[in-house]
Amino acid sequence: MADVKISKSIVYIGADDKDIDLFESQYDVPNGMAYNSYAILDEKVCIMDTADKRVSDVWLANVKKALGDRKADYLVVQHVEPDHSGNIAKLMAEYPDMKVVGNAKTFTMLGQFFDIPDIGARSITVKEGDTLELGSHTLKFFMTPMVHWPEVMMTYEVSEGAFFSADAFGKFGTLDTDEDWACEARRYYFNIVGKYGAQVQAVLKKAAALDIKMILPLHGPILTENLGYYIDLYNTWSSYEPENKGIFIACASIHGNTLAAAEKLKEMLEAKGAEKVSLSDITRDDQAEAVEDAFRYDRLVLMSSSYDGGVFPPMEELLMHLRDKTYRNRKIAIVENGSWAPSAARVIKGYVEKFKDITLVEPVVTIKSALNAESEKALEELADALTAK
Numbered sequence: 001m002a003d004v005k006i007s008k009s010i011v012y013i014g015a016d017d018k019d020i021d022l023f024e025s026q027y028d029v030p031n032g033m034a035y036n037s038y039a040i041l042d043e044k045v046c047i048m049d050t051a052d053k054r055v056s057d058v059w060l061a062n063v064k065k066a067l068g069d070r071k072a073d074y075l076v077v078q079h080v081e082p083d084h085s086g087n088i089a090k091l092m093a094e095y096p097d098m099k100v101v102g103n104a105k106t107f108t109m110l111g112q113f114f115d116i117p118d119i120g121a122r123s124i125t126v127k128e129g130d131t132l133e134l135g136s137h138t139l140k141f142f143m144t145p146m147v148h149w150p151e152v153m154m155t156y157e158v159s160e161g162a163f164f165s166a167d168a169f170g171k172f173g174t175l176d177t178d179e180d181w182a183c184e185a186r187r188y189y190f191n192i193v194g195k196y197g198a199q200v201q202a203v204l205k206k207a208a209a210l211d212i213k214m215i216l217p218l219h220g221p222i223l224t225e226n227l228g229y230y231i232d233l234y235n236t237w238s239s240y241e242p243e244n245k246g247i248f249i250a251c252a253s254i255h256g257n258t259l260a261a262a263e264k265l266k267e268m269l270e271a272k273g274a275e276k277v278s279l280s281d282i283t284r285d286d287q288a289e290a291v292e293d294a295f296r297y298d299r300l301v302l303m304s305s306s307y308d309g310g311v312f313p314p315m316e317e318l319l320m321h322l323r324d325k326t327y328r329n330r331k332i333a334i335v336e337n338g339s340w341a342p343s344a345a346r347v348i349k350g351y352v353e354k355f356k357d358i359t360l361v362e363p364v365v366t367i368k369s370a371l372n373a374e375s376e377k378a379l380e381e382l383a384d385a386l387t388a389k
């Protein structure tokens with residue numbers, strides 16, 4: 001277990017998962033994943049969420065070590081996604097008098113995932129603003145639907161100002177990973193929570209009324225200092241405002257000519273003084289990182305080969321992700337390549353026209369197989385338009 005100190009009464013009992021190949025069967029996690037879980041030790045003992053069944057043994061051992069001879073009185077289920085609910089039945093078997101605390105949707109969804117015969121008799125259903133007394137600790141529950149599942153709730157512990165934030169403020173990577181928080185938290189946010197900006201804004205409003213001294217998410221490090229930094233980033237991300245001025249070029253090229261043009265465009269933009277230019281070959285680089293960078297910067301250039309009368313599939317994949325994450329409020333430029341009947345720009349435009357608050361930066365550039373003097377001139381015009389003040 002990662003050596004995480006929280007306080008005398010709140011003990012970290014989560015587990016790191018260093019062997020997982022893809023988180024949620026989709027996201028590369030080169031530094032693994034942490035399934036956070038906490039024990040609150042007071043007159044009553046309360047466990048905050050369980051962990052993925054991939055780490056059952058380690059997690060249960062952590063529970064027992066934290067509790068010693070004591071028994072768990074309550075398990076609070078903030079989120080039913082299996083990476084947090086995978087050990088509920090086991091914990092209930094271990095502590096037969098323990099009650100399970102959730103909201104009405106929690107228990108409906110738990111019943112769909114697991115067959116737990118005595119859950120009905122052992123459940124305590126809470127709603128917005130309800131409290132649970134543990135002794136000197138008091139838990140207050142906040143319903144936070146669609147951050148990022150409908151049954152999600154968050155919990156504020158009054159005496160220590162501890163905000164248990166479910167998947168919000170989460171991050172990829174195990175707790176012993178030494179890396180910048182924002183990079184992997186941003187990739188996590190936009191790919192997993194990003195569709196639900198309005199709901200995250202609602203959470204931030206509720207949180208603003210609380211005296212929060214620490215944030216305890218279900219993934220990633222416990223946040224104890226400089227909380228304004230993290231909350232400000234969440235405010236920027238959930239309001240769909242760009243975080244940085246800069247241009248992200250996402251390029252899908254079959255034979256490399258569109259990629260060569262993307263590299264040329266990057267040079268042009270840098271020569272014209274663009275604040276930051278980031279280029280991804282989305283045929284090979286991580287798509288989730290491309291989604292992250294598309295949201296991070298204020299301008300996006302989509303460059304793709306044509307393919308079977310449409311667009312090269314890696315570009316369509318990115319466009320589908322951006323559509324699903326409700327991409328908006330950015331400037332977008334389009335560059336297509338085609339060797340006989342270029343069709344990529346038409347498909348890209350079809351997606352972009354449905355995004356909200358988008359400015360299309362002209363000209364839309366067409367390359368025929370490889371850059372020539374004419375298409376290079378058009379690319380230069382586009383670079384001018386993208387860097388115009």
Ligand SMILES: Cc1cc2nc3c(=O)[nH]c(=O)nc-3n(C[C@H](O)[C@H](O)[C@H](O)COP(=O)(O)O)c2cc1C
Binds near residue numbers: 257307308309338
């Ligand atoms: C399977 C396949 C389908 C293609 N379909 C089209 C097409 O519908 N229209 C077109 O103009 N070019 C088409 N092309 C040509 C590509 O767009 C060509 O690779 C591109 O113009 C050159 O840029 P690149 O080197 O970046 O791939 C196709 C190529 C392949 C391999």
